[in-house]
Amino acid sequence: MSSLESVKTPSDVSRDCEESIDLIQLVADLLLLHGDPEPTALEPVTSASDSYAKCRDTIVARTKGLAIMVNELATQIRANKLADVSRTIRSGAEAVVALTEAATHAAYTVGVADPGSTAAYPGLVDRYRFSRAKHRILGACARFDLSYGILTEQQILQISAQIAHNLTILTETCQIAANQAADPQSQDQFRQCSKSISGTTAALLASIKAYAKTRQDKDREKCVIFSKPLIEVIDAVLAFGALAEYAGEPARMSEIGKSTQQAILGGAMATVASCVKLFNVIPGLVRNVADTEAWKNLMLCSKAVAEATKLLCSALREHSIEGLK
Structure with missing residues (x-):
């Protein structure tokens, strides 16, 4: 926000x-x-x-x-x-x-x-917690759009911290699911989900760090570019965790x-x-x-x-x- x-x-x-x-x-x-x-x-x-x-x-x-x-x-x-x-x-x-x-x-x-x-x-993935974290990441990444106006270095670092905090929630959710999964294949897939999120995050956080120093639009555009694959990975992991075999049973x-x-x-x-x-x-x-x-x-x-x-x-x-x- x-x-x-x-x-x-x-x-x-x-x-x-x-x-x-x-x-x-x-x-x-x-x-x-x-x-x-x-x-x-x-x-x-x-x-x-x-x-x-x-x-x-x-x-x-x-x-x-x-x-x-x-x-x-x-x-x-x-x-x-x-x-x-x-x-x-x-x-x-x-x-x-x-x-x-x-x-x-x-x-x-x-x-x-x-x-x-x-x-x-309960299912293996806490869908509510995952969706909340995704929403906060979306909101933080959206602030790199030029329509949000000029950002100070402190504001950029705060955005980075917000993204990192919620990414930790997502990777922890995947790790918990991996530990609770019944078969080795599912365990490995959830661990790979966690790695995929971390992997796509690296380029984004590096771009944010560079933008915080230069405050130039070309570096801000890189933040926008690298936020897109991260959101795609998050959506894929959420869809994977919602599969019937992992979804649990409602009351x-x-x-x-x-x-x-x-x-x-x-x-x-x-x-x-x-x-x-x-x-x-x-x-x-x-x-x-x-x-x-x-x-x-x-x-x-x-x-x-x-x-x-x-x-x-x-x-x-x-x-x-x-x-x-």
Whole structure:
């Protein structure tokens, strides 16, 4: 995201809104719309009730954070503090992502807790984690396009660090899959996947290093050129890991389990939709702070965010692990 630069103009804020919306919608698409029923916990838990409680605590904390975000945005926009607006937007997007992840796992946990449900059998590749890392690499590589304007050396190095960090996630995912694969051929293929990602990265990172020193467009163009084969390799590895023999099995929900799961996911989807609408209003408002209609829309969106998070928290209370016992 544009956290890699100092935001000074409405155009910068608009770009942050667009990138935040892209991230939120990617996560919603992976977890809420097209994802199979499976766990998404990012930390180990000792029991289903413990897992559910952690998710609930995360969601409550994030809903409070979103309430603060809404109030801060209005104040910052009125004061024309665009750098603060941008930071608030980015932190708000991360809060929505964390809330969505926690809600998805809570919904899965309570759904499979019903005696008629069967838990998921995880695949070798964590598709959600892999797709998230791919999205962040795409966003970082896109900043080498000239339409993003002049980049400082510090910004270029930060982009490089972002790419390297997420590439580590991808190679680690491949190595974990190799260790868990049942047959030697699959083990070797996943190891080769990890090597392919590392191999195509070398030329890109070398180009970025050169560009950071010269700051010349010809070196910037090399970054664009070498980012393309990297993305192609990442897509190929993701497709390979999604093959039926490696994909695992989604949970089989009973009617009761499915109903409780959908109630929680519905609250999460409402929160996502309301935050996307909120971020869509901001670009026009920072360009014209005197736009009374835009302020009305901002207030309506703020109210929608509050109502959506209330709906989600209500669903968590009504459909708990304890309630199934």
